[in-house]
Amino acid sequence: MSFFTAQEQMPAGKGFALFHGQHVAILLLIGGVLACGVWRYRKSVHRNAWRWGIVMTLCLLEVLKQVVLLTTHQFGKQYLPFDLCGISILFCLLEIWKPCAYFGELLYSLSLPGTLLALFFPNWNRLPLWNFFCIHSFLFHTLLLLLPVLLLADGTLQPNWKRLPLSFLTLAGCSVVVAWLNRLWGTNFFFLSQPSKGSPLVWFADWFGASLYWIGFPILIVIIWVLLYVPVGIFQHRKQKSRSCS
Numbered sequence: 001m002s003f004f005t006a007q008e009q010m011p012a013g014k015g016f017a018l019f020h021g022q023h024v025a026i027l028l029l030i031g032g033v034l035a036c037g038v039w040r041y042r043k044s045v046h047r048n049a050w051r052w053g054i055v056m057t058l059c060l061l062e063v064l065k066q067v068v069l070l071t072t073h074q075f076g077k078q079y080l081p082f083d084l085c086g087i088s089i090l091f092c093l094l095e096i097w098k099p100c101a102y103f104g105e106l107l108y109s110l111s112l113p114g115t116l117l118a119l120f121f122p123n124w125n126r127l128p129l130w131n132f133f134c135i136h137s138f139l140f141h142t143l144l145l146l147l148p149v150l151l152l153a154d155g156t157l158q159p160n161w162k163r164l165p166l167s168f169l170t171l172a173g174c175s176v177v178v179a180w181l182n183r184l185w186g187t188n189f190f191f192l193s194q195p196s197k198g199s200p201l202v203w204f205a206d207w208f209g210a211s212l213y214w215i216g217f218p219i220l221i222v223i224i225w226v227l228l229y230v231p232v233g234i235f236q237h238r239k240q241k242s243r244s245c246s
Contacts, residue, residue: 006074006133007126015126018198022129023122030119030142037146038153047154051096054147058089061140068132077185082178084114084190085144092147102166104157107148109167113224115145121199161229168221 002010016022041050062081069075081089088111095103118141127134151157178189188194195201195213204216 002128003130004068004072004132005127006069006072006079007124008076009074010126010128010131012126014128016129018121018125023125026129026138027119030138030145033142034146034149038149041150042153047150050150051147054143054150055089055092055096058092058140058143061136061143062086062089065133065136078187078189080187082181082187082189084110084174085118085141087174088114088144092144095151099156101158101160101163104151105159105163105167106170107151108157108159109164109225109228110171111144112148113228115141117199119145121196123196123199125198159229159232161225161233164225164229171221 002014007015041047044050066075066079069079081087088107091103091106091111095107119138122137124134124137129135148157175190175192179192181187182189182193188196191199191201192214194210195205195216200220201213201216204219205213208215
């Protein structure tokens with residue numbers, strides 16, 4: 001039954017270490033999956049089916065997780081999809097159902113970096129690799145990362161830093177609701193109650209103290225958005241300049 005044991009019931013010492021052999025191998029595997037996915041997607045004439053397939057698989061994976069938790073009597077409110085990656089399912093669904101610049105920007109500015117951070121600093125590393133919830137988490141986040149990568153690859157998703165205020169307002173609005181839920185249920189969605197072990201937020205807790213680690217949120221957001229948008233802005237500027245010259 002350890003295959004279906006959630007991390008709260010998993011004995012210590014059964015998991016994997018961050019950025020050690022197993023974790024690095026999985027990250028390399030995910031990178032290969034993304035590269036192969038982009039290659040096949042760009043050759044496909046059924047790209048819309050790819051997009052819907054990814055979104056529906058994400059929804060089914062979330063439902064499957066909840067069913068397993070309920071049937072094994074391990075369900076808790078902390079497993080509800082109110083973290084950023086869970087809410088990103090909605091962003092993905094809206095972008096595929098009614099494509100628009102706003103939903104695409106949410107995928108690029110919020111979902112993509114949030115998913116990358118989850119994969120690099122997974123809070124499920126207390127689990128062994130051969131565990132349903134561990135496999136589920138890696139598969140779920142890989143698909144969640146694959147969708148915006150594919151949309152970037154075919155030009156459907158075109159980031160624009162001028163839409164960042166809307167992304168920030170969306171994130172702030174979600175954070176207010178999530179903070180209320182955390183207070184009501186005693187959960188830690190968005191890591192607003194305490195930093196995730198091994199994540200960059202722990203560094204801010206070490207620097208500023210456990211009660212002031214939240215200072216790291218705006219700092220991380222600025223750093224992430226600079227890394228995401230400056231290269232894109234330079235590329236788009238050079239592309240526009242080359243067109244004007246020709």
